[in-house]
Amino acid sequence: MRSMGLTLLVLILTGCQINPYTFQPDWTSPDWFGAGKEDAMNGAPVKDSQALADDFNDPDVDQSEYLRGYAEGQKKICEEGFIHAWGLAGKSFPASCDTTENAAKLHDAWQQGMDESMKASRLN
Template sequence: MRFIVTSLLCLLLTACQIDPYTHQPTWTGTDWFDAGKEDAMNGVAVKSNQSLAANFNDPKVDRSEYLSGYKEGQEKICQENFVYAWGLAGRIFPASCDTADNNSKLREAWQHGMKEGTQASRLN
């Protein structure tokens, strides 16, 4: 009986061994398009190549892909109703909209949202 329990325990313990190289992730590189899109949608200004290389630990910055993604993110965020909501929430004007074509209208919408948000917080 003791032999069966011991052998069963040894079998159980050896079955739990994990090969550390089996599930090793593969490095695919940085998706510069997504990095640019993410920066724009977070309201961040365009970053330099040196800053991007340091942030992503990838010296091969694809500037054109980053700027393409940034432009797409900028198109999504730089809309009057969106920046109005940012102002209403008390967030600063997104730096990614500073270079937008309709910058003055966006700033007006954001300022209107800031004003309304401030008034609403005073009433509460």
């Protein structure tokens, strides 16, 4: 009986053993291009190096890669149809489109979407 209890204890304890190399974190540097693209697509304004270093807990910020990604995100979001849809959804005008060369035209498209959204909500 005693040997069976000891065997059972050993089996339980070995089943709980964790391989220390299985869950080792992967310490890679942030994807600065992806971070810039995501910020632009979310409508956030451009972040400076200090803000990025604080956000990602990494002092080695690649600001040029971040800006390249931000510009790519702006290309996707700062289009009249997309901005019009943001207005229809009741979202505020994205700060990432404030610095584009066609910002006034985009703002008009967004405002038109907001007006249509307000008109539709009054009808309901």
